[in-house]
Amino acid sequence: MASNIAQPAAAAASYxxxxxxxxxxxxxxxxxxxxxxxxxxPPHAAENGAEYYHAAHDHSTQFYIAHTLFFFGAVFxxxxxxxxxxxxxxxxxxxxFWGGLLSLMGFIGWGALDGMDFMTYVAGSSSNLDTNTMxxxxxxxxxxxxxxxxxxxxxxxxxxxxxxxxxxxxxxxILPLWLGLLMPLGVFGVISTLEYPPLLIGSxxxxxxxxxxxxxRQLRAPNGTLSEAEPV
Numbered sequence: 001m002a003s004n005i006a007q008p009a010a011a012a013a014s015y016x017x018x019x020x021x022x023x024x025x026x027x028x029x030x031x032x033x034x035x036x037x038x039x040x041x042p043p044h045a046a047e048n049g050a051e052y053y054h055a056a057h058d059h060s061t062q063f064y065i066a067h068t069l070f071f072f073g074a075v076f077x078x079x080x081x082x083x084x085x086x087x088x089x090x091x092x093x094x095x096x097f098w099g100g101l102l103s104l105m106g107f108i109g110w111g112a113l114d115g116m117d118f119m120t121y122v123a124g125s126s127s128n129l130d131t132n133t134m135x136x137x138x139x140x141x142x143x144x145x146x147x148x149x150x151x152x153x154x155x156x157x158x159x160x161x162x163x164x165x166x167x168x169x170x171x172x173x174i175l176p177l178w179l180g181l182l183m184p185l186g187v188f189g190v191i192s193t194l195e196y197p198p199l200l201i202g203s204x205x206x207x208x209x210x211x212x213x214x215x216x217r218q219l220r221a222p223n224g225t226l227s228e229a230e231p232v
């Protein structure tokens with residue numbers, strides 16, 4: 001009977017180490033992907049239909065690569081956030097639950113924004129589509145509150161969730177509050193400073209500094225996961 005209990009316990013301990021390494025890698029790799037997108041991205045205002053369309057029309061390849069990297073950055077950031085939540089679930093379950101719930105819901109909004117980016121890429125890059133018609137279509141899409149409002153509201157849940165996680169990480173002595181708050185600030189900056197390359201790149205660096213710090217600590221930890229007993 002004892003051996004039957006010991007085997008699952010040993011397997012769980014072994015997998016916890018794999019989990020620590022996997023989440024640590026994602027916490028570093030995900031913001032690097034986002035930072036690469038920030039560097040490549042052709043400037044345009046997200047709310048300005050003319051700039052948005054012409055960025056996709058005049059810099060189609062650059063526009064596509066940047067927004068595809070933003071998309072994959074979100075794909076990798078999602079499990080990185082799960083890794084942060086896993087660090088909090090035992091010591092601060094409320095922060096883990098609400099921070100994780102809000103953040104994961106918010107990633108749906110990020111995905112919807114990426115969908116609009118890919119739509120604009122098709123409108124701007126295709127030689128078979130009338131330029132004036134596509135320009136008007138993009139203008140109308142960005143002015144359509146029935147689309148923009150729900151997508152924006154859902155995306156803002158990601159910002160709220162990351163704020164909750166940042167407070168939880170601070171209370172668990174895993175990350176200083178100022179450094180944790182760089183996570184929601186960086187995500188907000190990535191979406192809101194698309195027309196200002198220095199600010200956009202700076203937003204990517206904020207994500208790397210915050211997520212990456214925890215990721216490096218996770219990779220350097222001898223075993224298990226970071227906790228209140230192992231402050232960073």
